[in-house]
Amino acid sequence: MRVRVGEERWSGRVIDLRGVRERCGVEFDATRVAEAVRSDHAESEAIAIDCSDPGPVHEHVGLIRSGMDVQLRAALAAAARSRGRIAPQADELAAVRERLDALDAPEIDLRDARRRVADASDEEAALRERVATLQGRVQALRDVSGKASEHGGTVEAERAVETKRAVESELTEATRRLSEVETERIAAEQALARARERAAANRERRRERLRLQDRADNLRRAAREHLAGTVREPFEDAREEAPAEVTEASVGEALAVARVAELDAPVVLGRDVEAFGSVDVAARWLDAPVICP
Numbered sequence: 001m002r003v004r005v006g007e008e009r010w011s012g013r014v015i016d017l018r019g020v021r022e023r024c025g026v027e028f029d030a031t032r033v034a035e036a037v038r039s040d041h042a043e044s045e046a047i048a049i050d051c052s053d054p055g056p057v058h059e060h061v062g063l064i065r066s067g068m069d070v071q072l073r074a075a076l077a078a079a080a081r082s083r084g085r086i087a088p089q090a091d092e093l094a095a096v097r098e099r100l101d102a103l104d105a106p107e108i109d110l111r112d113a114r115r116r117v118a119d120a121s122d123e124e125a126a127l128r129e130r131v132a133t134l135q136g137r138v139q140a141l142r143d144v145s146g147k148a149s150e151h152g153g154t155v156e157a158e159r160a161v162e163t164k165r166a167v168e169s170e171l172t173e174a175t176r177r178l179s180e181v182e183t184e185r186i187a188a189e190q191a192l193a194r195a196r197e198r199a200a201a202n203r204e205r206r207r208e209r210l211r212l213q214d215r216a217d218n219l220r221r222a223a224r225e226h227l228a229g230t231v232r233e234p235f236e237d238a239r240e241e242a243p244a245e246v247t248e249a250s251v252g253e254a255l256a257v258a259r260v261a262e263l264d265a266p267v268v269l270g271r272d273v274e275a276f277g278s279v280d281v282a283a284r285w286l287d288a289p290v291i292c293p
Helices: 020-024 030-038 072-082 090-102 111-150 154-230 232-241 249-260 271-276 279-286
Strands: 002-005 008-011 014-016 047-050 267-269 290-292
Touching (some): 008 020, 014 279, 030 047, 030 267, 072 232, 072 249, 232 249, 267 279, 271 279
Parallel strands (some): 014 290
C-alpha cells in the first residue's frame, strides 16, 4: 500500500503514522484513516491511501479501537467468506433473491380510474335528464303546433314549429353527446376493472414477496450461522492468543476475527496496537497489512 499525508509519502505492508500529525501539520485520527482506506484515493485530499479494495470483513474489523461494537456472528461469517467458504444455503438463497428481484409490484392507484368513472356517470345522468326534458318539450311543441293549425292560428303554428325545430336540434346534440359520454363511461368502467385486476395481482405478488423475504431472511441467518461455525475454533484460539494487555472484550474479538480472515486491505489499529509492542508485531500477529495513526 502507499500512504500520503500532506506532502510526505510511505509505502509498504506496515505503516506507523504516530507523530506524523505534528510534523505534517495535518489533523487526522483513526476514523479518518479508515475512511481513507475505503475512499478513491483522491490526490486533492490531505490524506490518501492507495491499497487493495477492502472486503466485507472490513466493515466489521477495518478499524479496531477501544469502545467498538462487534457484531460477532456477522463478522465471523464475513471472515469465512474472505477465505472462500461457501454456505450450503448459498444456491437456494441466490434463487430466492432472483425471484424477489423479479417480483416488482408497484402500487396501483385506483383513485384516478374511480374518478373518471364517477365523472362520466354524473355527466351521463345529467345528459339523460336533459334528453328526457327536451323530448318532453318537443312533444309539447308538436301538440301546440297541431292545435294551432287546427284552429287556423297560422302565426302561432309557425312559431311553434320554429321553436320545435330549435328544441329538436338541441335534442339531437344532447342525444349525440349522451352517446359519447355513455361510451366514455363504459371505457372508464373497463379501465377501472383492469386496474382492479392489476391491483389484485399486485397484492398477491406483494404477499409472495413477503413470503420470499421471510425465506431469504431465514436462509441468510442459517448461512451466517454455518459460516461463522466454520471459523469458530480458530477464532477462539486467536482470542486466547491475543496479548494479555488487550483487556477490552470487543477489541479482543475484533483482533481475533481479523486474524482468521484473509485481508488484503490494511487494518487500522488505534492505541490498542501498543498491546503488541510495535506495529510490526501487530501486523505479523494479524498476518495482514496494518496502519497505526
